Amino acid sequence: MLSISKLQINKRQNEMPGKITLTMIKPLAVKKGYIGDILSIIIKSGFKIRAMKYLKLSIDQAKAFYKIHEDKPFYNNLVEFMSSGPIVAATLEKENAIEEYRKLIGATNPEKSEINTIRNLFGTSLEKNAVHGSDSDENAEIESDFFFSKLERY
Numbered sequence: 295m296l297s298i299s300k301l302q303i304n305k306r307q308n309e310m311p312g313k314i315t316l317t318m319i320k321p322l323a324v325k326k327g328y329i330g331d332i333l334s335i336i337i338k339s340g341f342k343i344r345a346m347k348y349l350k351l352s353i354d355q356a357k358a359f360y361k362i363h364e365d366k367p368f369y370n371n372l373v374e375f376m377s378s379g380p381i382v383a384a385t386l387e388k389e390n391a392i393e394e395y396r397k398l399i400g401a402t403n404p405e406k407s408e409i410n411t412i413r414n415l416f417g418t419s420l421e422k423n424a425v426h427g428s429d430s431d432e433n434a435e436i437e438s439d440f441f442f443s444k445l446e447r448y
């Protein structure tokens with residue numbers, strides 16, 4: 295049996311930067327019944343689910359999550375939309391996770407996204423674009439910590 299300290303070391307080694315990304319299935323995609331289809335694509339594309347939650351963000355939680363965009367003109371609408379209904383948040387693992395996941399979801403605007411990407415298949419508009427994906431290793435860690443404690447990440 296491993297001692298606690300060895301388990302902690304193993305856990306940290308599993309969380310090397312570059313291997314994880316944080317996704318959210320956004321409220322409208324949840325409402326339209328796309329959770330299963332989106333998760334199926336994610337898993338078939340080789341991502342492992344390290345943590346997952348179904349929850350509704352409060353306005354303040356959505357504000358905090360999107361704080362990096364607080365000066366953008368779309369911030370208030372985005373915060374309102376992201377707290378308008380339940381979402382699925384998940385930490386995903388794959389080699390080169392950030393780049394691989396952004397390739398899988400496609401461009402921010404579903405109308406401009408590549409065919410068969412998640413946003414192309416399930417997005418409704420630039421704002422309601424079905425899913426979030428982290429933009430850097432550092433933000434993947436920050437965003438995963440936002441939703442999940444260490445004990446909730448496997």
Ligand code: ADP
Pocket residue numbers: 363368372401402420421422423425426427429
């Ligand atoms: P991404 O999600 O592709 O990383 P950004 O980080 O630039 O894109 O923006 C965060 C989210 O804000 C987008 O996913 C989208 O929901 C929304 N958004 C971005 N740009 C706009 C815009 N011009 N108008 C409305 N909503 C936007």
Ligand code: MG
Pocket residue numbers: 427428429
């Ligand atoms: Mg972004």
